[in-house]
Amino acid sequence: MGEVSQINAIEFYCGIGGTHFALKGKGVEYTLTHALSSVFPGLSKPINVIAAFDINTTTNSIYKCNFPATKLYQNNIQGLSAASLDKFDAQLWTMSPPCQPFTLKGNLKGKEDRRCDSFKALLASLDEMKRAPRWIFIENVSNFYSTSMHSILIETLNSVGYEIEEYILSPVQFGIPNSRPRYYLMASRKEGRVEYHSHLYHSIEGVGEFEASKIEDYLSNNEEIEYLPSVKIEQNNISIVESSAITSSCFTKSYTQYLVGCGSYLRDSKGIRPFSPREVASLMSFPYSFSWPEHITHKQVYRALGNSVNVAVVSKLLERLLQV
Ligand SMILES: C[S@@+](CC[C@H](N)C(=O)[O-])C[C@H]1O[C@@H](n2cnc3c(N)ncnc32)[C@H](O)[C@@H]1O
Structure with missing residues (x-):
């Protein structure tokens, strides 16, 4: 051929x-x-x-x-x-x-x-x-x-x-x-x-071999994201990473619907929060240009990325x- x-x-x-x-x-x-x-x-x-x-x-x-x-x-x-x-x-x-x-x-x-x-x-x-x-x-x-x-x-x-x-x-x-x-x-x-x-x-x-990059390289600072209430954090065995981490757990389609086993959360100076859909996309190496229609909710984007x-x-x- x-x-x-x-x-x-x-x-x-x-x-x-x-x-x-x-x-x-x-x-x-x-x-x-x-x-x-x-x-x-x-x-x-x-x-x-x-x-x-x-x-x-x-x-x-x-x-x-x-x-x-x-x-x-x-x-x-x-x-x-x-x-x-x-x-x-x-x-x-x-x-x-x-x-x-x-x-x-x-x-x-x-x-x-x-x-x-x-x-x-x-x-x-x-x-x-x-x-x-x-x-x-x-x-x-x-x-x-x-x-x-x-x-x-x-x-x-x-x-x-x-x-x-x-x-x-x-x-x-x-x-x-x-x-x-x-x-x-x-x-x-x-x-x-x-x-x-x-x-x-x-x-x-x-x-x-590859040099490890850090979570902080994939964060977007201009998004509004709700932090987790502390009671939820205490009660669950959540995967939590800091911005200096060189790994995070796999994001699944149920990310943010269930706290455990569906992807990591980020600890910063204000508390613990989920990664935004844009940040999850970046951690999955999607380009800056990746976008979704306005009627699509964050939950739907997480679900789609989790399957991708x-x-x-x-x-x-x-x-x-x-x-x-
Ligand atoms: C694992 S996901 C693939 C994700 C994809 N690689 C991406 O980047 O988003 C499997 C996909 O197969 C589609 N699918 C499942 N059964 C199908 C069928 N019988 N015909 C067409 N699409 C199907 C689902 O809707 C889902 O989007």
Whole structure:
């Protein structure tokens, strides 16, 4: 398979477009300004996201606000046929399928969970397609690696002829003060069936050590944020960080709805407060330009970000996948 000058991509389960920012090499200004300069140069090839799919109306309105020119389909992915997917003739597919089937809160039902149906359907299409994508990028929770759905994924990709690299990476490894360990799979299509060599990487080859940046580098000082009442703090085992910290806990979709296990809170001279949606976005390496429509509430932004990706980590992986 030869050199390509432009890559056409489809973004499945696009959410608010964290992967789209990564494909554009955006979202790394924070990282670039703080500590990691020159390590995230962005992708060298122009990438054109020709279609994005998601059923969620809230995240779709945020996506449209950030990528108005991208054709966004508010469709159930399960209904896409191999023939309709062939028509896009995309060289790259990116996917962040729902993670609930692989989490304790979602009862760990794996492939038996109906929320896996669309992912299974997409994988089945690969086998039937005449123009299957040359590259596939998948993101999910770390636990995905040890599930029955992972076995289906690997078997399908290998039988269609994809060589696979698998990772578990967290932004803290890249000097970003936020923990978000996630499973990533990168697949490149070869000719004929390939064998699977199970190996889970915990770093990216050729990508060296990073100087840690601090929480204070990601704060915005001009936002009104409510501080926590002290009674709540005393009663709970909340993750609290100071501005000098070099890590914070993973922000989930329930951040601020539940105090424990959904992300860190910041202690400053005035008390303890949640990170603002803008600050959470920054800790997840979203660019300064990331925005949302006025009717979207803070709770909705936290929820959407909690389901999203760290843009800088995804960007770094895509850079490796697409080097041809
Ligand atoms: C883990 S989130 C993906 C987040 C995304 N990477 C981002 O940056 O925001 C999974 C997304 O899949 C969407 N989704 C789940 N099932 C779907 C289906 N059958 N068809 C289309 N979208 C679906 C959800 O609405 C959700 O936005």
